[in-house]
Amino acid sequence: xxxxxxxxxxxxxxxxxxxxxxxxxxxxxxxxxxxxxxxxxxxxxxxxxxxxxxxxxxxxxxxxxxxxxxxxxxxxxxxxxxxxxxxxxxxxxxxxxxxxxxxxxxxxxxxxxxxxxxxxxxxxxxxxxxxxxxxxxxxxxxxxxxxxxxxxxxxxxxxxxxxxxxxxxxxxxxxxxxxxxxxxxxxxxxxxxxxxxxxxxxxxxxxxxxxxxxxxxxxxxxxxxxxxxxxxxxxxxxxxxxxxxxxxxxxxxxxxxxxxxxxxxxxxxxxxxxxxxxxxxxxxxxxxxxxxxxxxxxxxxxxxxxxxxxxxxxxxxxxxxxxxxxxxxxxxxxxxxxxxxxxxxxxxxxxxxxxxxxxxxxxxxxxxxxxxxxxxxxxxxxxxxxxxxxxxxxxxxxxxxxxxxxxxxxxxxxxxxxxxxxxxxxxxxxxxxxxxxxxxxxxxxxxxxxxxxxxxxxxxxxxxxxxxxxxxxxxxxxxxxxxxxxxxxxxxxxxxxxxxxxxxxxxxxxxxxxxxxxxxxxxxxxxxxxxxxxxxxxxxxxxxxxxxxxxxxxxxxxxxxxxxxxxxxxxxxxxxxxxxxxxxxxxxxxxxxxxxxxxxxxxxxxxxxxxxxxxxxxxxxxxxxxxxxxxxxxxxxxxxxxxxxxxxxxxxxxxxxxxxxxxxxxxxxxxxxxxxxxxxxxxxxxxxxxxxxxxxxxxxxxxxxxxxxxxxxxxxxxxxxxxxxxx
Amino acid sequence: xxxxxxxxxxxxxxxxxxxxxxxxxxxxxxxxxxxxxxxxxxxxxxxxxxxxxxxxxxxxxxxxxxxxxxxxxxxxxxxxxxxxxxxxxxxxxxxxxxxxxxxxxxxxxxxxxxxx
Numbered sequence: 001x002x003x004x005x006x007x008x009x010x011x012x013x014x015x016x017x018x019x020x021x022x023x024x025x026x027x028x029x030x031x032x033x034x035x036x037x038x039x040x041x042x043x044x045x046x047x048x049x050x051x052x053x054x055x056x057x058x059x060x061x062x063x064x065x066x067x068x069x070x071x072x073x074x075x076x077x078x079x080x081x082x083x084x085x086x087x088x089x090x091x092x093x094x095x096x097x098x099x100x101x102x103x104x105x106x107x108x109x110x111x112x113x114x115x116x117x118x119x120x121x122x123x124x125x126x127x128x129x130x131x132x133x134x135x136x137x138x139x140x141x142x143x144x145x146x147x148x149x150x151x152x153x154x155x156x157x158x159x160x161x162x163x164x165x166x167x168x169x170x171x172x173x174x175x176x177x178x179x180x181x182x183x184x185x186x187x188x189x190x191x192x193x194x195x196x197x198x199x200x201x202x203x204x205x206x207x208x209x210x211x212x213x214x215x216x217x218x219x220x221x222x223x224x225x226x227x228x229x230x231x232x233x234x235x236x237x238x239x240x241x242x243x244x245x246x247x248x249x250x251x252x253x254x255x256x257x258x259x260x261x262x263x264x265x266x267x268x269x270x271x272x273x274x275x276x277x278x279x280x281x282x283x284x285x286x287x288x289x290x291x292x293x294x295x296x297x298x299x300x301x302x303x304x305x306x307x308x309x310x311x312x313x314x315x316x317x318x319x320x321x322x323x324x325x326x327x328x329x330x331x332x333x334x335x336x337x338x339x340x341x342x343x344x345x346x347x348x349x350x351x352x353x354x355x356x357x358x359x360x361x362x363x364x365x366x367x368x369x370x371x372x373x374x375x376x377x378x379x380x381x382x383x384x385x386x387x388x389x390x391x392x393x394x395x396x397x398x399x400x401x402x403x404x405x406x407x408x409x410x411x412x413x414x415x416x417x418x419x420x421x422x423x424x425x426x427x428x429x430x431x432x433x434x435x436x437x438x439x440x441x442x443x444x445x446x447x448x449x450x451x452x453x454x455x456x457x458x459x460x461x462x463x464x465x466x467x468x469x470x471x472x473x474x475x476x477x478x479x480x481x482x483x484x485x486x487x488x489x490x491x492x493x494x495x496x497x498x499x500x501x502x503x504x505x506x507x508x509x510x511x512x513x514x515x516x517x518x519x520x521x522x523x524x525x526x527x528x529x530x531x532x533x534x535x536x537x538x539x540x541x542x543x544x545x546x547x548x549x550x551x552x553x554x555x556x557x558x559x560x561x562x563x564x565x566x567x568x569x570x571x572x573x574x575x576x577x578x579x580x581x582x583x584x585x586x587x588x589x590x591x592x593x594x595x596x597x598x599x600x601x602x603x604x605x606x607x608x609x610x611x612x613x614x615x616x617x618x619x620x621x622x623x624x625x626x627x628x629x630x631x632x633x634x635x636x637x638x639x640x641x642x643x644x645x646x647x648x649x650x651x652x653x654x655x656x657x658x659x660x661x662x663x664x665x666x667x668x669x670x671x672x673x674x675x676x677x678x679x680x681x682x683x684x685x686x687x688x689x690x691x692x693x694x695x696x697x698x699x700x701x702x703x704x705x706x707x708x709x710x711x712x713x714x715x716x717x718x719x720x721x722x723x724x725x726x727x
Numbered sequence: 728x729x730x731x732x733x734x735x736x737x738x739x740x741x742x743x744x745x746x747x748x749x750x751x752x753x754x755x756x757x758x759x760x761x762x763x764x765x766x767x768x769x770x771x772x773x774x775x776x777x778x779x780x781x782x783x784x785x786x787x788x789x790x791x792x793x794x795x796x797x798x799x800x801x802x803x804x805x806x807x808x809x810x811x812x813x814x815x816x817x818x819x820x821x822x823x824x825x826x827x828x829x830x831x832x833x834x835x836x837x838x839x840x841x842x843x
Binding site for chain 2 (some may be wrong): 623624625626630631634637638640641642644645648649652653654676679680683686687692695699703710711714715717718721
């Protein structure tokens with residue numbers, strides 16, 4: 001694991017060199033497009049060489065090649081055309097800012113959609129985005145078409161009632177002024193339009209979208225500022241200065257509502273009232289910046305905004321890294337382009353080419369100061385004012401010193417790190433001082449920049465030896481020197497009355513004591529039971545003593561061959577090691593009865609989840625039945641009493657004299673007996689095959705019949721006996 | 728001397744019982760015979776169960792209870808039919824017999840269900 005970290009660090013440092021070569025070729029191309037962009041935006045800053053940085057090791061990094069490759073991936077087009085004019089504009093603008101070459105199919109598709117929009121009568125919003133895209137794509141617009149646009153936009157201005165209507169129409173007029181041959185587009189009643197836009201402002205610096213809707217947002221504030229900047233630039237006569245100054249007050253109030261994160265970044269955010277209208281901090285801050293820089297460009301005079309706030313906003317956008325969404329990417333890059341060259345203040349970003357320095361390779365500290373898009377900064381000096389060990393509040397480990405500026409690479413270099421900087425994690429504090437006093441009005445650098453730096457190196461491991469000692473006397477039984485850089489095959493043997501001692505020394509490159517994150521000794525038995533011990537230290541000396549007498553129970557009384565392994569590792573250690581020391585034959589006493597068993601070793605995971613043994617159902621053993629002969633014998637025996645009953649009846653002289661002789665009563669009597677017989681037969685069938693419900697149904701029928709018949713018979717008999725009695 | 732007298736007494740008692748019993752009407756004697764037959768059947772079933780064990784118990788119970796139940800019903804019939812019994816003077820014997828038949832049929836339905 002430590003070896004992998006080391007490989008990553010070295011690969012990063014290698015890629016830095018390849019990036020530097022590619023960068024120098026791009027310089028001329030990028031500078032040309034940036035000059036065009038600068039002219040269209042603010043109009044006067046001259047850009048020199050472009051240097052970009054490959055890796056992100058410190059907290060804030062200016063735009064780099066990773067941004068460019070991400071832009072190409074994010075802004076994908078279907079044969080050059082995007083879904084809408086807005087997306088077309090965003091893609092073109094992003095490519096322009098990052099200096100990516102325009103692809104011909106993209107430009108052609110853009111020109112097609114622009115001319116379509118421009119030719120037909122479109123809404124101000126469509127015209128606005130078409131003209132915006134055209135400012136980059138540079139397609140030709142017909143004279144007649146541009147005349148039509150101008151007139152429709154002017155009509156839109158006079159008929160506008162919502163903030164966005166003003167924004168699109170004024171913005172469109174500003175753009176067409178730059179693009180068409182007619183340079184004399186003026187707003188007739190500029191002050192009136194200014195006031196009607198100003199009516200949307202609120203006292204807390206935010207703006208509303210319409211006079212009906214009370215919702216206000218900072219996003220709307222940015223849009224309003226852009227619109228007002230457009231009005232100022234289109235005004236035929238000088239506008240009332242009091243209007244401009246009240247607007248500047250509004251802007252300061254807006255900037256009072258700026259929010260901040262712990263790492264010093266500043267941003268604008270709106271309250272989440274309605275999900276549809278909510279824009280998010282990225283687009284809100286981007287919009288405010290756009291408005292601010294547009295307004296600063298259009299007006300004269302000072303915009304009093306503290307430079308720290310601009311620097312905080314720049315850090316906010318750079319802190320995002322590379323966004324994953326095309327819209328977020330556009331917002332970030334557009335805002336950074338506004339920051340790159342604006343009339344308020346241009347932030348300068350200090351970054352390190354690598355935040356991990358290796359003492360072994362004698363890395364030097366390389367610092368770069370550029371603008372947010374990676375352009376060259378004006379002449380300045382970088383001073384290292386302090387270095388503090390992370391997590392300690394002690395005084396600075398270095399004294400204040402200036403870094404040497406290398407003209408060729410544009411880097412400020414500190415070649416030899418002071419001896420007080422050993423391996424570990426530090427915070428370096430830098431100060432940037434501009435050399436020309438006029439630059440102070442243009443650029444902002446921030447007072448002190450804190451950067452985390454991690455220093456690694458080779459840790460010397462010396463005097464490593466392993467010894468077997470006698471427990472009582474402390475005399476050395478066997479001793480061997482180890483070379484922990486390579487695999488060892490030491491073979492020792494010990495019994496439970498002896499002790500094992502392993503010792504070594506760790507020293508940093510500058511000769512100080514070093515305590516690594518991990519220093520473990522592992523003993524593994526043949527049966528894969530493992531025991532891990534932490535190696536303690538006092539100063540440089542690391543030592544562990546295993547007293548087997550006390551460890552007998554921990555080892556589960558397992559005697560046999562144990563493999564020994566030592567692990568020493570730390571993030572700052574370039575030579576972290578996991579090395580096999582050798583074997584030790586341990587002779588431990590027999591385990592007593594109640595000794596704990598070693599834990600079961602992890603089973604092969606596949607067998608644990610494999611099929612288990614099949615379970616066969618064990619049926620209930622049938623009860624023992626008596627032998628059939630016995631049962632049959634008793635069946636016969638049960639019949640006997642019935643026979644006895646019948647014989648007894650005969651002996652008593654039973655007769656059928658009372659049986660009715662006349663035919664009608666006789667039939668009833670017969671039916672009565674038949675009915676009883678039928679019920680009894682039904683019961684036999686019930687036992688044999690019928691179920692209760694069928695039987696009950698049948699009994700119901702038979703019962704009714706039997707009751708009727710029986711009643712007739714018995715009443716006849718009763719009448720007969722009553723006649724006999726009376727007679 | 729006492730033993731001989733008790734034996735004599737037992738013999739006299741037995742004889743007097745026999746002669747008194749001979750005087751009972753025929754229908755009562757039939758009922759008595761029926762009761763004796765059903766009890767005897769029950770006893771044979773109990774002896775069988777004692778030999779082979781009580782599995783299946785429900786069958787044993789239904790067998791024994793059918794015998795005992797029908798005996799009880801017959802005894803009820805005897806009480807109701809006996810002319811010397813003043814309590815049931817107004818109950819015609821045919822009615823008692825009809826009850827006996829009906830109750831026996833219900834009893835045997837339950838028994839057949841329980842027989843299993």
